[in-house]
Amino acid sequence: MEPLLSVRDLTVTFGSFTAVDGVSFDLHEGQTLAVVGESGSGKSVTALSIMRLVELGTRGKIENGEILFRQPGGEVIDLVQQREDDMRKIRGNAISMIFQEPLTSLNPVYPVGDQVAEAVMLHQGLEKAEAAERVLEMFRLVRIPEPEKRMVQYPHEMSGGMRQRVMIAMALSCDPKVLIADEPTTALDVTIQAQILGLMRDLREQTGAAVLIITHDMGVVAEVADDVVVMNRAKVVEHGPAVDIFENPAEPYTQALLASVPRLGSMQGRSEPAPFELVEYDS
Amino acid sequence: MSAGTPLVEVRDLCKHFPVGAGATVHAVENVSLQVGRGETLAVVGESGCGKSTLAHTMIRLHEPTSGQVVLDGVDISGLGNRALREHRAKMQIIFQDPFASLDPRRPVGRAVAEPLLIHKIAKGPDADEQVADLFTRVGLEPDMMRQFPHQFSGGQRQRVCIARALATRPELVIADEAVSALDVSIQAQVINLMMELQSELGLSYLFISHDLAVVERMSHRVAVMYLGQIVEIGPRSAIFENPQHSYTQRLLDAVPIADPRARRDRPLLTDEIPSPVWAAGTSPERVELREVAPGHLVAAEG
């Protein structure tokens, strides 16, 4: 089947620094694909490039490659070639994104309900009253307790977990085809992370949106991903189904990475602490 | 595990912060624990549970509201400034962000030499030599002492911080989320280094962390904190393999396991941790710990 989103030979530079170097992968409908890597691997820049947000505010430049996106109408467009005006109609609409810091990704001066309403009024041309109804519906979908009360609250009046639910509600409010989640649970406590990961899995089934999740956490990858793209130093190192990557990593880098991942339960039956059995990897 | 007297004994330690009109944050509430010699005690919990405040209060970066901290038989919670400074040499702390804890305009060797000079352990060429030794010990080239923090990677900077913490030959090293900000491959290396140093130097660690998988790797004993109090404490295997308190169980269930075949269905919960802020005149109910197995204590649940 034809992919929903196809990144082909993407190269992104910041001045003389190459942040993403010839990256290719496909994202299919209903699939959850994790792009995993350590800091500086280029995973976040890849995500921002799909949204065409690397050029704004920073000196990033998409040097080469295509990002083919199959629009809801069936027409395939190259996002790299889109003008800013056209990208604006896609962002938050057919492709939406959530960020790592739920504390700072909401505007502190507006109530959270207004901010979600803004998105639907912008893309779907709803009136304020209809937008408010939609917000309420979305808050219920992401299981925000007492949604009527929460809508009028300001970001600082909510916990990190609730704020991330608001961000997810905003991202899903226009029924996107692709949801890009950049380290969505990294700033959250582990019990809240578990709730958000559970919610994201549940929502994928309900909404059918494909999910591209950017993370450094192999535990999160194992929890949600169907397929995995491993990145290191701007390049794709390995790409395959999650089970294969975890059980039979082919590349030395992936092997080294997995060897240094602490796994809960790996110490069962041992009385003394034990060091990691690291795999040497020459970069 | 720990034969004889423990290195550190914390008794009924409380730390309260006033917030606004008459309310108080009970950040640490009646915490008692011991750290044995050569042992790693991990303190785990979620943000706001008081684990970092506990660490900071133990070495008196915060003044305790009440309670005692006994180090090597001396109650340091009541010591004056000068006496405290002497005892500070015996306990050192490593923070989460190694970049923030190093002065960007000074060569890193100076940062490591500083405790030597302050505590009059060495000076001049002797101090340089000791710094070089410390650098070697933490896996850095002695030549690197003349470089500046920005020339180092995150992992190397944390090694510099470890070298600085070791300079005064401490008995207790408190690691406050010391590996949390590091990339996973670097994190593993630093953890291995810390374990190596422990066996070479007989160090005791108080390892503050939110990451249970890391804690399982490197600790002898584990304390679980919730709303300022310890709800469960015991040997590592008891906590991880036979958790008794519902909060410990919940915490362990929440940890994502790096194995796609072990994927679990998660209940779609929305409950969150209540606030540790209490109005004037009210205070949290004191939890009583009871021993369910040797060294394994659990708070009674209502």
Next chain:
Amino acid sequence: MAAAQPELGSPGRQALRMFLRNRAAVFGLVLLSGIVLMTLFGSFFYDQDPTRIIARPLQGPGEDGAPAFGTDYLGRDVLAGVVNGGSTSLTVALVAVFLVVVIGVTIGALAGYYGGWIDTLLMRFTEVFQVLPALLFAMVIVALFEPSTRTVAIAIGLASWPGTARLTRAEFLRLKNLEFVKAARAVGASDFRIIWRVIFPNALPPLIVSITLIMGAAILFESGLAFLGLGDPNAQSWGQMIGLNRQTFLNGWWTVTFPGLAIFSTVLSFSLIGDGLQDAFNPKLRGR
């Protein structure tokens, strides 16, 4: 189920509540309202022509046959001058601040948001205005054109906007890289929307404080120009009263004290209101 109609929040109402909780600010607002009311309607209650000579010159308050605030060096009623002089001062300050806000905020916002050559160009332009001595610059403008109330207001406005531009630019530089701006862009917001709906409200608190202070400064500025005789000679103002009486004030303190108090109270009321607004617009202080 008939759920209640969901309602979106009303940030204005919460800000008002915070403002009303600040007593000094409420005092400032009451004081300013009093001054404005006096300026608008005072002459109905105290129907006295401030330009007419009504009694002996330099009669102090309380002297036989003197009006409440005494008479000036020509024998004109000082109270009538205070009641009527406010309209020029307040009009000039309002128009000047309006200019400051329009020019300063626009230039600062565009420079801070877009950066690069736009920033360089706009900031060089701002610096040109900033290095000009404000009083001298305003005097030249007034001298070049007729010294009407409008010219004075424009002169003060043109001399005062660079500070606002710099402050706005600094706020935009700080705010534009924050996550919620990136998030707004990811939702598909346009540059115009990001500048005015996303960043600008966050830049408001320091701007409002600075604008209320500029309002006070503009009143002082107008008084200074009028004192130097560069105001509209046909429009009576507080500053002009002080300027005209400066030769004789040793013999009649009341001739300059009452208009001086009027200027002081107006400037003070603006600063108190500015403080109150700063708190009111800080969402973190709400709900306490």
